[in-house]
């Protein structure tokens with residue numbers, strides 16, 4: 001675990017899958033909801049000033065990632081005594097020995113210690129050390145790839161008291177720019193607006209800007225609505241903030257024998273395009289809990305059953321994350337039309353017509369593999385278009 005840095009935090013949207021997992025722990029969903037903003041839809045601001053509203057029937061819970069992590073930690077430490085759960089911060093796992101069943105943890109440059117385990121759960125993110133061990137020593141077949149997009153976190157105020165300008169408090173605000181750059185800003189409690197500027201990693205529109213004035217000017221010119229909300233302090237911070245890349249992970253299994261398990265991004269990191277990484281990670285925990293109830297503490301059954309149930313869904317999620325949203329203009333129009341028509345027909349004939357792919361991901365808890373099979377035609381179409 002590392003320090004809770006604000007450099008790379010961003011808003012996470014949670015829907016039915018993630019929230020269902022939270023609900024399994026008494027009081028957790030309520031604690032998270034109390035520090036979240038519920039968004040009723042998205043406003044898309046086009047390049048030429050055109051504004052399009054995409055309403056959502058089911059509001060999306062949005063919460064800052066660091067805030068979410070601290071609520072989970074609080075719940076954990078308040079529910080279990082220190083004898084039951086010990087939490088160590090700033091311990092970096094540097095080595096695993098699966099035969100001796102030990103892990104080595106580094107405290108700082110000079111100090112590290114080795115401790116043994118019965119069960120090792122690798123929830124250590126997309127650059128998982130535990131996965132690396134399994135890949136190098138236990139024949140785990142896995143691959144990892146960077147998505148072409150890179151991002152920087154951006155923090156603004158939702159209102160400008162001088163101009164009295166303000167953005168709607170319960171909508172996600174999406175902006176696009178010529179060279180594939182875009183911004184996604186999400187209202188947070190206290191009139192904050194947190195989000196990201198996303199761009200092709202080879203074409204960083206902020207590269208070459210060296211002063212806070214230049215950064216502010218860039219936003220005023222390219223994202224005028226946000227430019228008005230950007231202070232010079234934030235422009236200065238943005239200059240210093242690192243560019244982050246997103247790594248995706250594809251594994252053929254998530255366990256080794258009866259003693260090592262991978263969950264969350266360590267097992268199946270995906271592109272954030274449809275906002276499912278955290279939802280699916282929480283769902284992993286729910287499923288692990290259900291398997292523990294089914295098999296008791298028999299890890300020899302629980303771990304393979306987890307892989308069996310989860311790998312196909314994780315692979316389906318990757319397809320959905322890569323190909324739900326098209327990049328071609330004509331397909332974007334088709335996507336929006338299909339979504340609206342299916343919404344309408346689903347409202348009239350709920351048993352006959354299922355919602356379109358994005359609504360299926362967001363508003364249902366159908367397994368991702370089922371969502372993919374219901375949406376395969378569309379996914380194939382977007383995939384073909386991305387090859388041309």
Ligand SMILES: Cc1cc2nc3c(=O)[nH]c(=O)nc-3n(C[C@H](O)[C@H](O)[C@H](O)COP(=O)(O)OP(=O)(O)OC[C@H]3O[C@@H](n4cnc5c(N)ncnc54)[C@H](O)[C@@H]3O)c2cc1C
Nearest residue numbers: 001002012013092093124125264265272275276277278279
């Ligand atoms: C810009 C962006 C927007 C996103 N938006 C959404 C969204 O709207 N909805 C959604 O569902 N998902 C979203 N995601 C994805 C989501 O953030 C991840 O899927 C989720 O955080 C995965 O959780 P995790 O616990 O598996 O991994 P992480 O959140 O990466 O946590 C891993 C933890 O392990 C620690 N760690 C790493 N290496 C070691 C080591 N060697 N030793 C010890 N500890 C270690 C890290 O410090 C960290 O605390 C988004 C991602 C990005 C980049």
